[in-house]
Amino acid sequence: MTTAAVVKPSKPWQASPRQRLNSALVYIAAIMTSYLIVAITPMKGKLAYAFVFFAAFIVFDFALNLFSRGFPVAKDAIARAVVAAGICVAVFPILSIIATVIIRGYHGLHIGLFTHDMALNSVTDPVKQGGLLHALTGTAILVLVALIISVPLGILTAIYMTEIRGRFMKPIKFLVQAMSGVPSIVAGLFILSAVVYPITKGYSGFVGSLALSILMIPTVARTSEEVLLLIPNDLREAGVALGGTHWRTVAMVVVPAAKSGLVTAMILGVARIAGETAPILLLTGGGDKVNGDPFHGPMGSLPFYIWKSYSVGTPESITRAWAAILVLLVIVLVLFVSARLLSERRSSK
């Protein structure tokens, strides 16, 4: 171990300080070029900066690599720049969306959002009046009912795919995928035609939840399937070898082992439907008052409130819409992050 004390690990394949300096110079030169060209030509706007910067960067980087390391490396450098531009284009909208929602929605936030509903106010009233209570409770009820319906079905489907592996595995896999592709408005129309017109003959939260369940089942089923597939086979064999019946093995060994993963699947399913708008517009009626009964009367919800406020189109109502979107975004974010944390904890175990 004496040599180990002397010899230090190094990573000679990483860029040397000189190479780092060179690439920094390329960046600086490209930025300067973009300012220069935008200043002296009629091009304008942020996009022009970005575009010229990108073009200049490619040219400079190509030239640098061509002279120092030859054509293949220079070509590789272009590819690297193009690929990096791809991820920038893919990620930019999300940053823009989050920034927009925070900046525009921030003005509409006040503590009353969580204590008042809109029964006594209209969306064109000053922003500080009224609140989202009806929408929040409505969304919670819609989601809860949808959860009760779709989680058993989704998880049963996943168990069929991983534990029973029956004859219909392939068709069912396809059907689940096809179901995840069902447009949300079609789900709404279906509930309308199958439940609302012939049976209930009126709006209610419950029928909205039915439509949401159609959208949620495939998400729950697919995520649960992935989770159950990760359960090592020896666990199952151990259960069966101990004399457990198939049913007991699944219920006592497999499902508990996948518990946190199944919770993740539920959370992702909720995130999928929490902001779903189209079927809600067709089915729930969207009241302005807190309604705790999913089976009777119109039920408000966040997406409905956002839609309504946006459609009215006055400055107050649009601010309300953004504030509600901010709340919705936070809900989705919290759900998403908790799903991540759960699955991360699971994989690190």
Add this chain to the structure above:
Amino acid sequence: MSDEMTTGRGPGLVSSLGDVARRRFESKRVTTAVQGVGLEARGIHAWFGDRMVLEDMSLDFWSGTVTALIGPSGCGKSTFIRTLNRMHEFIPGAAMAGQVLLNGEDIYSSGTDVTKIRLKIGMVFQKPNPFPSMTISENVLAGLKLAQLKVDNKDDLLEECLERAGLWNEVKDRLSSYGGSLSGGQQQRLCIARSLAVRPEVLLMDEPCSALDPGSTLRIEETISHLAASMTIIIVTHNMQQAARVSDYTAFLLSDGGPGKMVEFGPTGEIFSRPKDIRTENYVTGRFG
């Protein structure tokens, strides 16, 4: 692996392997004069994360010879061979120290173009891995396309490489069928032909026969013997008979739970018949490993 070990046990093995190797070495010495050092490893250490897996390897690989690296699993021989053409750095968290000199120049020095290094130091992997989306001839010439090299007569190069890899007669009528249609042994020779097409000076082989049946193994070994005259070959193997059959020099690596170290290096005949270190003797006689 257990097969090799059980057949390797038994009295008289040391001398018989030593005989195989010595005969080969001596016949070789007559035919090829030693041409100089092809590749030199100078004080190579390797790490994965904080764990040192290879300590202070210094070895000269002579042109026109075959050097075998033997040792039990986990002794760092694969890691070592991967440092020789800079494949080591693909593993996340990898680090190294020391130098690898090709014709006197350090392949790790900054400013070296790593793709050019890999053109000069080719590699054949454990599992045959022809590109399945390419035909046999495209596979052989893949290196030219990948490294963007130009060559005047592709057909001649194709034939030459397949010939040298000992595959030409078997595939000359179906050059445009896909690489995956060949048998395992043929695929591995196709991979050798593919490495030859970019005219490397050194060929690294990481257990090239471990996924093959004995017949195919024999063909590959013949191919290695033919190639050895014109290039430097370094082969990692689990199979001691194979080391004795094909190599001129042998290095024995061992890890005592810590980093792998070189125990002994010498002409293959001596390693197998008169090992200086007791651990080498124990290994080549199959007492452990």
Add this chain to the structure above:
Amino acid sequence: MSQALLSAAEGAVPAKREITTKPRFSDRVFRAVVSGGALSSLIILGLIFFFLAFQGYSVLRSQGIHFITSSNWQVVQDTAGNVDPKHTQFGIAAMLIGTFLCSLIAIIVAVPVSVLAALFLNFYAPPVLKKIMVAVVDLMAAFPSILFGLWGFFVLMPSAEYWAKLLHHFLGFIPIFKVDPPIFTRSPFVAGLVLAVMIIPIITSVSREVFSQTPLDRIQAAYALGATRWSMIRAVVLPYGRSGVVGGAMLGLGRALGETVAVYTVLNIVYQVNWHVLLGAGGNVASMILLKFGEAGPQEIKALMAAGLVLFLLTLLVNLGADLVVRRSGGKGR
């Protein structure tokens, strides 16, 4: 071994023994319950088809093929206020074409971006950056569509209008880029861009998944032959991942075809066939349903159900295509 060969040669292979177990009662119940649950997807899809067809049948019957080939949508009432079935026409051709147009724009924009992004994530990004970016992209896939709609309307549209004018300025000689009269707001182009933003995360994560399964030994073989990163990607990763990318694109297409709210907010729905992508007039079956639903009478509702059926079958078809493409991927390149 030798015995088996011998008997095989004589043609006297013993018949395979059937291994049977008599399942316990509890296990049979278990299997029945799970299979029943698993069949829910089949039942639900079947019910969707049945009820939409049931409700839309009369309209489809009276309109026949014109339902998807004509662009007339008018409800004619007689003097008594009853719907006159003879003159009432329902045709969704304009909306179907609009749907395709918007989705096509979305695919054309989203697929290259997504593939590049997926390549970056798999082969270029440092590990920490990769982790963050993957989370960001996945998060984006979970965003509700109304969010994209409003963002598209308030933020993207002004910029997109400017880009549309640039396109018109430089490429106006190409027929589809003609804009007459010069109305650039709320065009299929803008709707296509919003849809592209929506499906980029979907296609990116499918592509990333496929690319990450590229066998490591092939990647290493390419590098060992002196490949640069890009030539390795072209020779190994793209052939391997091609069919997966196509499958991902089809999934994205399915989503784009059926999108309602996001398109509704940014697209000016006009009931006429419009091939000029930059012109502020277009259509989309899903948002048409939402638009017409509010003031629709009973007969018109039936027509909307029929339109929903067409949309449903369309997305089913696209998903079937995606499934076939991904399943067929056992061949070349794998």
